[in-house]
Amino acid sequence: MAIMQPEERARRLLRELEHHGYRPTPQREAVCWALARHGGHPTAAEIVEVVKQHGIGQATVYNTITTLEKLGVIQSMPLNTDEHTRYDLDTTPHMNFVCSQCGSIIDCHAPQLDLMLAQIASTAGATFESANVVVYGRCERCKN
Amino acid sequence: MAIMQPEERARRLLRELEHHGYRPTPQREAVCWALARHGGHPTAAEIVEVVKQHGIGQATVYNTITTLEKLGVIQSMPLNTDEHTRYDLDTTPHMNFVCSQCGSIIDCHAPQLDLMLAQIASTAGATFESANVVVYGRCERCKN
DNA sequence: TTCAACCTTAGAATGATTCTAATTACTATT
DNA sequence: AATAGTAATTAGAATCATTCTAAGGTTGAA
Numbered sequence A, B: 001m002a003i004m005q006p007e008e009r010a011r012r013l014l015r016e017l018e019h020h021g022y023r024p025t026p027q028r029e030a031v032c033w034a035l036a037r038h039g040g041h042p043t044a045a046e047i048v049e050v051v052k053q054h055g056i057g058q059a060t061v062y063n064t065i066t067t068l069e070k071l072g073v074i075q076s077m078p079l080n081t082d083e084h085t086r087y088d089l090d091t092t093p094h095m096n097f098v099c100s101q102c103g104s105i106i107d108c109h110a111p112q113l114d115l116m117l118a119q120i121a122s123t124a125g126a127t128f129e130s131a132n133v134v135v136y137g138r139c140e141r142c143k144n
Numbered sequence C: 001t002t003c004a005a006c007c008t009t010a011g012a013a014t015g016a017t018t019c020t021a022a023t024t025a026c027t028a029t030t
Numbered sequence D: 001a002a003t004a005g006t007a008a009t010t011a012g013a014a015t016c017a018t019t020c021t022a023a024g025g026t027t028g029a030a
Helices: A006-019 A027-040 A045-052 A058-070 A113-125 B006-019 B026-038 B044-054 B058-070 B109-122
Strands: A075-077 A086-088 A094-099 A107-108 A130-137 B075-076 B086-088 B093-099 B103-110 B130-137
Touching: A006 A027, A027 A058, A027 A075, A045 A058, A045 B103, A058 A113, A058 B058, A075 A130, A075 B075, A075 B093, A094 B109, A107 B109, A113 B093, A113 B103, A113 B109, A113 B130, A130 B086, B006 B026, B006 B058, B026 B058, B109 B130
Parallel strands: A094 A130, B093 B130
Antiparallel strands: A075 A086, A094 A107, A130 B130, B075 B086, B093 B103
């Protein structure tokens, strides 16, 4: 997936909700915006923190995020290193590199990867739906 | 990693504990055995259930599992589809296929995979420590 | 045996997420 | 515009995996 601006991302999330019969309420709009503007891999708690300033409750945040995930437009990304579930707005197969020192997360795209995963799955007689690839190591800054 | 019998696996876990200065107590032994005999991808709760028959408390189970994970001899494997953290006794890089219908988990080894992950990591200037690759789809039986 | 460090344990605490029950906001129909 | 029915939101309670605590056991070295 190419670089996408926050506005474009937010609109995409909302559009997907509408397209599936969910009403584009101000609350859902705010959640989509907060997700899109986060830039990284937000947790539900982080989004709650942002939108509570607009009087939006945490139940709504969890509901909206769960809905978006069901629609396949965001992807949950549970990590060993974090007690919160993080979400990835990029649902194309890619690798998430997590620095075991500083915790930073970097999306790494490699065109061969999804092909390989799909192939391995089909070798086992299975179909490929989605992937969650996490690699732990030291990032460039923490290597030393 | 080739096929390994439960006895061999259990001994390996215990040996690793001893080797790092942890005493091979009966409780730890029981936890290692329960992990090894599970066969699949056990959760802490499942192990608690097994060893509680021998009067072993859940704190001990969680402690032992956490220790084994720190030693790198088992690997935690949080899934989107399961509220419990599962553990993988196979720490060599491989793909875990999870059936989104029936929940069954299949380990798929592919020699190219770890090489590719390490390469992608190094492209980003990072070092490779471990990987957690999960692919969701329909298994052979649930495809229809 | 004595001591200190290590282990285990029951039960309490934590904390992310989900649920509940009540209210509010739509939408379609008259 | 009024009504009715459905969808959405909310505060706060409940859930439940995991972690913590404090107290008592075990071990091994000297």
